[in-house]
Amino acid sequence: MTGTTPQQDLDRPHDLVGVGIGPFNLSLAALADGVPGPLAATFFEQRPAFHWHPGLLIEGATLQVPFLADLVTLADPASRWSFLNYLKGRERLFPFYFAERFHIQRAEYDAYCRWAAERIPGLHFGHQVDSVRWNPERRLFEVDFTQLDQDGEAAALGRAYTRHVVLGVGTEPYVPEPLRPLAQAPGVPVLHSADYLAHREELLAAGHVTVIGSGQSGAEVFLDLLRARPAGAERITWLTRTEAFAPMEYSKLGLEHFTPDYTRYFHGLSEQARGELLPGQWQLHKGIDAETIAAIHDELYRRTLHGGWPDAVLTPGVRVRTAGRVATTQVELHLEHVRQGTRSRLTTDAVVLATGYRERPVDRMLAGLDPYLRHDAEGRARIDEHYRLVLDPSVTGAVFVQNAERHTHGVGAPDLGLAAWRSAVILNAVTGKEPYPLPRRTAFTSFGLEAREAPGIPAQGRKLTPLVQQ
Incomplete structure (x- = not known):
């Protein structure tokens, strides 16, 4: 309305x-x-x-x-x-x-x-x-x-x-600090993946494109650009800070982290425990689904059938230290490989930031x-x-x-x-009522040790008590 x-x-x-x-x-x-x-x-x-x-x-x-x-x-x-x-x-x-x-x-x-x-x-x-x-x-x-x-x-x-x-x-698109001035400057080809489709045609026309970010959005943008650019002249670089282009955790028991049971367990932890736990769970929500990874590999492999390798670079473990303009149409990225301790520069015609969102x-x-x-x-x-x-x-x-x-x-x-x-x-x-009765249990996993009502008998799941309207 x-x-x-x-x-x-x-x-x-x-x-x-x-x-x-x-x-x-x-x-x-x-x-x-x-x-x-x-x-x-x-x-x-x-x-x-x-x-x-x-x-x-x-x-x-x-x-x-x-x-x-x-x-x-x-x-x-x-x-x-x-x-x-x-x-x-x-x-x-x-x-x-x-x-x-x-x-x-x-x-x-x-x-x-x-x-x-x-x-x-x-x-x-x-x-x-x-x-x-x-x-x-x-x-x-x-x-x-x-x-x-x-x-x-x-x-x-x-x-x-x-x-x-x-x-x-x-949430709103997150742009890393080193790239923020370029993303905000008019006419500079640095954009967040949230605006990808609006700029897709100019990205396809760019000589070289760099995609930054290893999550699902970065993978989908890379795959879409790869499929649309000619074999042997792809000229795409895909960089990420993570150690690998890792698959999202999608096992049946892994998915139980997205149940009300786990939500209640997590909320009941101490503030310190929650803070320590969250960073290690990135693969639950920031990885790439296996089907997209397979599609990327299939497309890259298809381009080797007649000899040679596609002109595509995929490098994990890399962070962007600083960035600047080269002349008026290109961007220079100053890169660091954290594990190797090495640094290099990359000149590119456009940058797509698949760097996620913030509240x-x-x-x-x-x-x-x-x-x-x-x-x-x-x-x-x-x-x-x-x-x-x-x-x-x-x-x-x-x-x-x-x-x-x-x-x-x-x-x-x-x-x-x-x-x-x-x-x-x-x-x-x-x-203050219960117009939507909620299940007492939603996961096979018991995420914490529960008190026992009697020896050998597990405690029953806790039911959320509705709050009376004040």
């Missing part, structure tokens, strides 16, 4: 206001639509419409999670907002059935989410949230926003009142809540088991977060497979 937001509707206190409409708050909105009884919920997004990583919807690229990780299914399989119901409405259910695809294409997931975003009630695109404050007299949060016109310019100001807030502002800062938006916020030893927000920011007890409402809690909830925070479950946890807490 875009367009005007009647202020008289916003003057009435909401139960829930969502800030941002990415997949996670879209999941929350979809499940909120199915909560029995009145639940006044509204969501604001500054973009004019829903789009999910448009720069990486490369032809043939698939999700790394099964289609069951849609907006609702793992919490409510009967929801009208499921992916299967989307297919049914488009008369594509039988073709999908015969296609036997467990992992759908990214473009199809984006189309599904846009279908839902155009129909779920209470979504307001073209609305930029400026600040969130606590009003102790009214015992409500005040959410100030700016309504934007079609050109993204301010058209009107507004305010909503709500008992609870959910932050789902997502979008919300300090300015939440400045009014700063006196109430509680932080950990590293200065990060403390977040409880129910995804609520830990606030001063005088604040009777709650601020929930989505995909901003990796330091407290583990590697599953950005994973689409936990979206519906986390949304259900939040809605159960907001309503």
Whole structure:
């Protein structure tokens, strides 16, 4: 929904206001639509419409999670907002059935989410949230926003009142410090992979292209460029700081790190233990799926069939120390191989940074809540088991977060497979009821030693207790 937001509707206190409409708050909105009884919920997004990583919807690229990780299914399989119901409405259910695809294409997931975003009630695109404050007299949060016109310019100001807030502002592309000045300079061919498709044609026309980053995005960009450039004149270099172009951990038991069971276990660890554990888990979410690795190797091998090797360099274990311009059209990268202790220079015509994403800062938006916020030893927000920011007890409402809690909830925070479950946890807490009963156990792995009820008898799984609405 875009367009005007009647202020008289916003003057009435909401139960829930969502800030941002990415997949996670879209999941929350979809499940909120199915909560029995009145639940006044509204969501604001500054973009004019829903789009999910448009720069990486490369032809043939698939999700790394099964289609069951849609907006609702793992919490409510009967929801009208499921992916299967989307297919049914488009008369594509039988073709999908015969296609036997467990992992759908990214473009199809984006189309599904846009279908839902155009129909779920209470979504307001073209609305930029400026600040969130606590009003102790009214015992409500005040959410100030700016309504934007079609050109993204301010058209009107507004305010909503709500008992609870959910932050789902997502992440933003991360550009390493040595390359930041070049990426920000106009006309310099240094871009983040998030903008890949918008610049694909000029990258294909460039004499030499360097891809930096070893995750799935880097692999997909490298493969797409490789397939599109002529044999023997590929002129592509792929560099990464990791020790190898490593496959993502995708074993059945390894995937149990993306279950509610592991999330609860991780949250129960000490702050120090969580901090020590996270860096070593990079292969759970930053590796490359085996199918993409195989496709890259197959393409490289195919180009050797008539003799010779493709003009492609793949080098792991390398970091970019500094970077600068050469004349006006090229970039010089100063490289260091950490293990060898060697350094070299690489001149290239374009650079694609597949260097991941970082949580979008919300300090300015939440400045009014700063006196109430509680932080950990590293200065990060403390977040409880129910995804609520830990606030001063005088604040009777709650601020929930989505995909901003990796330091407290583990590697599953950005994973689409936990979206519906986390949304259900939040809605159960907001309503003080249990509109979405949650499973007591979700993994075969027992991640910690549990207390025993009697000799030889394992303790039963813990059930999350819904929080009573205050």
